[in-house]
């Protein structure tokens with residue numbers, strides 16, 4: 001009915017969201033990770049699901065749980081996340097890449113636990129594939145692609161560069177400098193840049209509220 005349609009404006013829309021950190025194995029017992037909790041990505045996935053969308057959530061290791069019915073794909077490394085994203089991206093009308101993907105991964109993973117035999121130990125790392133940039137290359141005209149940026153300096157310039165370079169429709173800049181924003185926190189402060197070079201500044205709020213703001217900006221770009 002019309003009533004259902006107006007309360008669930010995204011019925012039939014396919015959304016892909018990534019969340020959490022990635023873990024890059026060093027040996028069977030160690031990894032390189034980061035402090036991402038997955039909260040922001042889960043909040044975005046929940047928000048879209050609450051609007052009736054068909055959500056696929058690709059997440060790195062996290063203790064977060066979704067409140068809504070969605071397709072959850074658990075991954076560990078940046079390479080795993082890349083494969084899952086490539087497999088799902090074609091189906092998605094809207095993709096939001098909020099995962100904190102490792103930029104570097106060990107060149108080799110030791111088969112056995114590394115012993116502390118030498119005084120110095122150098123770990124050789126190589127760059128991971130930029131998943132967001134890869135999706136930006138694959139993107140068709142009917143798809144919306146949204147990325148995040150985390151900066152500690154020249155944040156506006158760097159964020160706008162990423163928007164262009166990765167072929168995004170929107171970029172969400174996380175203001176890590178503000179107290180109460182960022183990793184592990186329940187609140188966040190964001191600024192969104194779009195392709196029209198508009199800058200939309202938001203107040204610090206709960207990640208649930210931030211997710212609403214992000215979804216609203218995305219929905220302005222699609223006809224729903």
Ligand code: CTP
Pocket residue numbers: 078097098099100101102103128129130131132133146147148149150151162
């Ligand atoms: N990202 C990605 N794949 C990677 C690294 C990052 O998809 N291997 C995505 C993140 O999910 C985020 C965006 O790229 O949406 C920006 O991440 P960020 O760390 O701010 O930028 P980078 O492009 O990795 O550049 P740098 O870390 O040097 O600032």
Ligand code: CA
Pocket residue numbers: 101102103
């Ligand atoms: Ca990075």
